[in-house]
Amino acid sequence: MTTAPTPDFPSLGLDDGLCGRLAKRDIVTPTPVQAAVIPLALEGGDLLAQARTGSGKTLAFLLPLAARIDAGQISRAWIVCPTRELAQQVAREAGALLGAGAAAVLVGGTPPGPQIRDLRRGVPFVVGTPGRMCDLLGQGHLQPDADILVLDEADQMLDLGFREELEHLVHDLGPEVARWCFSATFPPPVRTAINAWLEQPRRVHLDVDAGSSHVPQRYVVVDRQQAHGALARLLHLLDPARSLVFVRTREDVELAVRAIAADGIEAAGISGDLAQEARERVLARFRSGHLPVLVGTDVAARGIDVPGITHVFNLGLPMGAEAYTHRIGRTARAGAEGEAWTLISRGERTRFLRMVERARCRVDESPLPTAAALVAARRQRLGHRVVESLGEGLDLPAPFDALCDEHGAPAVLAALVHRLIPDAPPEPKAPRKSPPPPRAKGRQDRGQQWVRLRLGFGFHDGAGPGPIVALLCRCSQVSAQDIGRIRCASRHSIIEVSPPAAAIIIRARLSYRGRPLDIRSA
DNA sequence: AAAAAAC
Numbered sequence: 001m002t003t004a005p006t007p008d009f010p011s012l013g014l015d016d017g018l019c020g021r022l023a024k025r026d027i028v029t030p031t032p033v034q035a036a037v038i039p040l041a042l043e044g045g046d047l048l049a050q051a052r053t054g055s056g057k058t059l060a061f062l063l064p065l066a067a068r069i070d071a072g073q074i075s076r077a078w079i080v081c082p083t084r085e086l087a088q089q090v091a092r093e094a095g096a097l098l099g100a101g102a103a104a105v106l107v108g109g110t111p112p113g114p115q116i117r118d119l120r121r122g123v124p125f126v127v128g129t130p131g132r133m134c135d136l137l138g139q140g141h142l143q144p145d146a147d148i149l150v151l152d153e154a155d156q157m158l159d160l161g162f163r164e165e166l167e168h169l170v171h172d173l174g175p176e177v178a179r180w181c182f183s184a185t186f187p188p189p190v191r192t193a194i195n196a197w198l199e200q201p202r203r204v205h206l207d208v209d210a211g212s213s214h215v216p217q218r219y220v221v222v223d224r225q226q227a228h229g230a231l232a233r234l235l236h237l238l239d240p241a242r243s244l245v246f247v248r249t250r251e252d253v254e255l256a257v258r259a260i261a262a263d264g265i266e267a268a269g270i271s272g273d274l275a276q277e278a279r280e281r282v283l284a285r286f287r288s289g290h291l292p293v294l295v296g297t298d299v300a301a302r303g304i305d306v307p308g309i310t311h312v313f314n315l316g317l318p319m320g321a322e323a324y325t326h327r328i329g330r331t332a333r334a335g336a337e338g339e340a341w342t343l344i345s346r347g348e349r350t351r352f353l354r355m356v357e358r359a360r361c362r363v364d365e366s367p368l369p370t371a372a373a374l375v376a377a378r379r380q381r382l383g384h385r386v387v388e389s390l391g392e393g394l395d396l397p398a399p400f401d402a403l404c405d406e407h408g409a410p411a412v413l414a415a416l417v418h419r420l421i422p423d424a425p426p427e428p429k430a431p432r433k434s435p436p437p438p439r440a441k442g443r444q445d446r447g448q449q450w451v452r453l454r455l456g457f458g459f460h461d462g463a464g465p466g467p468i469v470a471l472l473c474r475c476s477q478v479s480a481q482d483i484g485r486i487r488c489a490s491r492h493s494i495i496e497v498s499p500p501a502a503a504i505i506i507r508a509r510l511s512y513r514g515r516p517l518d519i520r521s522a
Numbered sequence: 523a524a525a526a527a528a529c
Contacts, residue, residue, distance in 0.1 A: 319525080
């Protein structure tokens with residue numbers, strides 16, 4: 001068996017200028033799909049490429065396009081994507097290769113004026129979603145003059161929901177336009193359509209048999225009513241740096257965000273329900289690392305590249321094997337570490353296992369971690385944090401300094417951590433058969449007497465109640481059940497808590513970063 | 523049956 005030498009970009013046929021710009025961004029070694037696609041793409045003709053999620057497909061088509069535009073072989077390429085955010089991401093990448101103004105982004109949800117101006121200026125890359133592209137094409141603002149049409153996530157673009165608009169674009173471009181199809185998945189029915197749609201395409205198939213098995217995958221069988229609680233427990237236990245939670249419907253996004261936030265974890269949602277501006281803001285917050293948990297529909301399932309996602313969760317069964325593959329492919333990208341967890345009910349188990357098999361993946365069943373395991377993990381983490389923040393001096397304030405002299409600092413710290421994170425309540429038995437338990441959404445306010453507390457501080461930027469709940473849970477023996485409605489404002493917030501919790505919170509004299517927090521009854 | 527995608 002011979003091993004081919006590891007290629008570099010110049011040896012694939014890319015010009016020096018382009019390779020230099022790549023090297024400046026520390027991109028020097030092509031990924032396997034780039035090494036396979038680039039030489040074929042430089043020759044011309046139709047192209048069909050299938051490779052794993054996170055394996056570098058975007059650059060595999062952008063680089064040869066950029067090279068051929070640089071060389072004057074072609075003047076324009078269109079790239080069509082299934083979501084607006086993906087189109088924007090691809091356009092950013094194109095801009096990084098050919099300069100900031102190289103791409104016009106034609107997507108809905110935003111005024112068309114600037115997009116039309118970009119087109120008048122004349123851009124080598126037109127990146128967009130089908131609706132707005134057809135719109136501008138019909139109005140005469142977009143000229144059907146592309147030499148190459150790229151379908152990113154091609155199996156979805158050629159599926160029912162997009163097919164019609166796509167055919168419209170292709171019709172106007174004419175039969176001579178080259179067609180390039182890229183995706184990690186090509187399910188059999190779509191494959192037939194694509195074979196008919198492409199003319200003697202050059203084909204690249206990589207790692208197809210391995211599916212997305214490079215992502216460690218587990219699933220947990222949990223009662224439907226307890227799914228939100230189970231997810232929150234996993235989030236607390238696994239303590240992900242950044243995680244992406246997938247749900248089926250737009251409505252589920254809101255429910256899951258509220259349930260997670262009520263458990264003291266900051267989370268926000270993204271779905272087609274949001275205004276485009278809000279969608280982009282949430283995604284930007286997630287990208288920048290300011291938002292630890294993003295909950296989304298399948299709008300976030302394909303193509304989105306956010307480095308540093310350590311965990312993907314599926315809350316309930318995904319729509320199909322392709323959805324599963326693309327969702328879990330948001331983690332463990334470009335050689336990074338990451339794992340996927342799927343929470344399903346007992347009745348969904350068989351369908352899930354069939355789906356995973358169709359996706360050519362391997363999953364292991366995992367029991368739901370016990371509350372005791374969760375408490376142990378949190379105590380350990382808090383212990384580390386306390387030791388870290390106190391440093392070598394262990395400069396504890398009174399009365400702990402005296403206690404340390406008497407018992408030793410480690411014992412005092414252990415006792416403190418133990419007090420801050422109380423023992424877990426006993427595990428609830430199997431759910432009652434009748435009457436049916438109330439739906440696990442939000443809190444039950446009925447019959448509960450709340451005390452209103454005025455907090456002399458607030459959280460803005462749409463962060464929601466998560467940080468406040470987290471702060472209270474962390475700093476006192478108050479659980480999420482003790483906390484009712486929370487109204488956040490940038491200057492001060494009002495929270496409702498149970499009477500015993502109110503007493504604890506006021507007595508605790510909480511502080512944040514060394515500054516006492518102003519908390520009084522309202 | 524859901525989500526995405528144009529006003």
